[in-house]
Every structure is written in C-alpha cells, then in structure tokens.
Amino acid sequence: KAGVTQTPRYLIKTRGQQVTLSCSPISGHRSVSWYQQTPGQGLQFLFEYFSETQRNKGNFPGRFSGRQFSNSRSEMNVSTLELGDSALYLCASSPSTGAGQPQHFGDGTRLSIL
Amino acid sequence: AQSVTQPDIHITVSEGASLELRCNYSYGATPYLFWYVQSPGQGLQLLLKYFSGDTLVQGIKGFEAEFKRSQSSFNLRKPSVHWSDAAEYFCAVGLSGGYNKLIFGAGTRLAVHP
Numbered sequence: 715k716a717g718v719t720q721t722p723r724y725l726i727k728t729r730g731q732q733v734t735l736s737c738s739p740i741s742g743h744r745s746v747s748w749y750q751q752t753p754g755q756g757l758q759f760l761f762e763y764f765s766e767t768q769r770n771k772g773n774f775p776g777r778f779s780g781r782q783f784s785n786s787r788s789e790m791n792v793s794t795l796e797l798g799d800s801a802l803y804l805c806a807s808s809p810s811t812g813a814g815q816p817q818h819f820g821d822g823t824r825l826s827i828l
Numbered sequence: 829a830q831s832v833t834q835p836d837i838h839i840t841v842s843e844g845a846s847l848e849l850r851c852n853y854s855y856g857a858t859p860y861l862f863w864y865v866q867s868p869g870q871g872l873q874l875l876l877k878y879f880s881g882d883t884l885v886q887g888i889k890g891f892e893a894e895f896k897r898s899q900s901s902f903n904l905r906k907p908s909v910h911w912s913d914a915a916e917y918f919c920a921v922g923l924s925g926g927y928n929k930l931i932f933g934a935g936t937r938l939a940v941h942p
Contacts, residue, residue, distance in 0.1 A: 749930075756932060817874070821870050
C-alpha cells in the first residue's frame, strides 16, 4: 500500500507570492491533517479535514487555508507569503477522525521564502 | 492547556548501550500518547502508541514505552541502541473530542557513537 504522498518536495517562493501544496493520503484514509515544522516553533497543527470538511484548525492566520476533495486528497494554500512561512509542511492521514487515530505522515514539502 | 515536554534536546549514546528518552505531558483527561521518529529529510514514523490498558507498550524497531499516570510521563526505552537509531524523536499527545490533533514535544535528537 502506498504511503502518504506530498508534492512538491521542495519549493522556493518570494515574499508576497502564494503557494499550494498537495497531499494524497493512504488509500482508504479519509482524514488528512497538516502540520508546520520549524526549528523555532517545532511541530504545530494547522488543520484537519475529514469528509471534505475542516474539522479543526490551529492557531494560524487566515492566510493559511486548505481543502479536501471527494477522493480525500487535500491541498493547503498559503497566500501573501512571509519569510516566517519558511518551514517543512507535513501532511498526515488516518482512516478516520478521532483522538485515537494513529496518523501516518508523508515526507513533507520544504518551503523556502526568499 | 495541553502540553508535552521533552527535557532533553540532545542525547548521545554508544552503540549497544541502553536508551531512555523522557516525555512529560500535561492534559486533564485520559491521554492518547504517541512516539514518532524522524530521520533527516523525512517525515515522521510512528513507533508506538498508548491508549489504555497495559502501561508498558511495545513498538517497532525494538522500542517500548511505559505510561506512568502518577508522574504524567511516557518515557521511551530501548535496551540496545543501533547506529541506525540516530534520528530525532518526538513525543505527542492526542486530544480527545472527536478530531485528530497532535500536540508535539520539541523533540530529542539522538546521536549514536560507534
């Protein structure tokens, strides 16, 4: 069974631009969560999508948004990029939603803002 | 507020030595606890999880962890470390409430000397 696939693996953008990251979950998984990883703040929860609905959102500005499609694939979008948005963005999938669900992570998209 | 503390930022052990990585959590309800490992340039891999029942849980790669409610701890152990165990280890707590959200500790970077 294929794992969680994130594309692209690397992105370089400049301040003010916007970016879209993609995540394909493990087949059969319906929940997709996104996390931001930085050296200073560590791993922080961005949001979770289940059945095309945002279930929960972390403490991030409205520039960070996402969506989920009917096939459970998910995208996240960051608008008006800032230098502080440079990070590794990780996507995780699980069969369903709920606290006990083990989450399976992709290898991430490394976003660099110049 | 929920939080996870990993007191050790860096740990160095010799190959073949035993290992214990510390994790303390702060959470009012029964916690769902996880240990993940991250190798450079990769995503997070689930080592083990605790939901309820036996307080000593076994995971992959020879790791185990013990849940101690009285100490709010969930320490990760391995009796004999291999060079390939060098990586960063994250403890996380899953919040109850019907959705997926992990609160991560800051991580412990493990170096293994030959």
